[in-house]
Amino acid sequence: MKLAKTITTLSFSLIMLFSLPGCQTNSSKQLLKADESQVKMRSIQTRAFDTTDKNKTLRTVIATLQDLGFVVDKADETLGSVSATKLDGYQLRMTVTVRPKGNRQLLVRANAQYNLTAVNDPEIYQDFFSALGKSMFLSAHSVE
Amino acid sequence: MINQKTRYTWCVIAIIIALAGCQTIPKDALKLKPESLEKRALQTRIYEGIAETDILSASAGVMQDLGFNIDESETKLGVIVGSKERDATEAGQVAAAIVLALLGGGAMAIDKNQKLRLSLVVRPASEGGGQKHLVRVTFQRIIWNTQNRITRAEGLEQPEIYQEFFDRLSKAVFLEGQKI
Numbered sequence A: 001m002k003l004a005k006t007i008t009t010l011s012f013s014l015i016m017l018f019s020l021p022g023c024q025t026n027s028s029k030q031l032l033k034a035d036e037s038q039v040k041m042r043s044i045q046t047r048a049f050d051t052t053d054k055n056k057t058l059r060t061v062i063a064t065l066q067d068l069g070f071v072v073d074k075a076d077e078t079l080g081s082v083s084a085t086k087l088d089g090y091q092l093r094m095t096v097t098v099r100p101k102g103n104r105q106l107l108v109r110a111n112a113q114y115n116l117t118a119v120n121d122p123e124i125y126q127d128f129f130s131a132l133g134k135s136m137f138l139s140a141h142s143v144e
Numbered sequence B: 001m002i003n004q005k006t007r008y009t010w011c012v013i014a015i016i017i018a019l020a021g022c023q024t025i026p027k028d029a030l031k032l033k034p035e036s037l038e039k040r041a042l043q044t045r046i047y048e049g050i051a052e053t054d055i056l057s058a059s060a061g062v063m064q065d066l067g068f069n070i071d072e073s074e075t076k077l078g079v080i081v082g083s084k085e086r087d088a089t090e091a092g093q094v095a096a097a098i099v100l101a102l103l104g105g106g107a108m109a110i111d112k113n114q115k116l117r118l119s120l121v122v123r124p125a126s127e128g129g130g131q132k133h134l135v136r137v138t139f140q141r142i143i144w145n146t147q148n149r150i151t152r153a154e155g156l157e158q159p160e161i162y163q164e165f166f167d168r169l170s171k172a173v174f175l176e177g178q179k180i
Helices: A002-022 A027-032 A038-045 A053-067 A120-135 B005-018 B035-045 B052-065 B092-102 B160-179
Strands: A046-049 A071-075 A081-087 A091-101 A105-115 B044-048 B070-074 B079-087 B110-125 B132-145 B152-155
Touching: A002 B005, A027 B160, A038 A046, A038 A081, A038 A105, A038 A120, A038 B052, A046 A081, A046 A120, A046 B035, A046 B070, A053 A081, A053 A105, A053 B035, A053 B132, A053 B160, A071 B070, A071 B160, A081 B132, A091 B110, B005 B152, B035 B132, B035 B152, B044 B160, B052 B070, B052 B079, B052 B110, B052 B132, B052 B160, B110 B160, B132 B160
Parallel strands: none
Antiparallel strands: A046 A105, A071 A081, A081 A091, A091 A105, B044 B132, B070 B079, B079 B110, B110 B132, B132 B152
8 A cells, every 4th residue: 555655656756757848947949949950850851853943843832732731821932932831620830942952953841830849750751742752743852 | 635546636637737748740641641632623623725814813803702811922833822800600509608508507618710711822734735724722710719719720621612612713714814
């Protein structure tokens, strides 16, 4: 009986302790917070495509986002950026940018935010780029 | 002295609090699903023999007819984004709230406002030599209740909505084409 009591008290304290790291002391630090190493995130979020047609690539990005259930928020050809939101009981916001790499390729970078957190899962980005690759009729090259 | 049962209850509550912080993205959030193609067909129409800019201005007109405000547009990419805010009260919920109040359950929060958004995208079809354009529209909405909490955030997929929107757009495109 005594042992059971100690165990429950101990596990209760442990659980409280684990839930504490979620508590932040200064929330403005979130502004410049990056969750993973910059280099690693860049390579997860970026692919190169063998085309130089920025307009067509952006239009394909938009079409892919629509295929995935997004509604476009903003698009800018000059800047080469598209932002879109998916609502499905959750809020998933994505920004995709397209810019030239050398004179034969375009770099497509995507970043996503799920409710209040940044998406760092490489598989999620892989899914996006494989959907995009299919619509582009081009393969997505990883970038180091 | 707190008894064993109370302690267990607290443990469970603590676990729930700890878990609530870990909301992770559904694994299939960015996967193309078999129904994605169906949705594409539902949300897309093809227009022939009319310039992209004419389709866009006809679309902007239809959006205004439906009371949408235009939030964003980029004609170089064929994109128009619009939204409107409207009442979201539904008779069923009001009735349920009244019944609950009569039974002494206190005030129940019911849906109050909704923000409806649409994005409309025009792009040249891969075939058709620039004379054929695909128009795809997607709708979504967020609903807030009387306590200002979001109760629903969803894409709208009822076929009737798209059918009616494109009926209106087809008329507008025709008139735009005739320059009436």
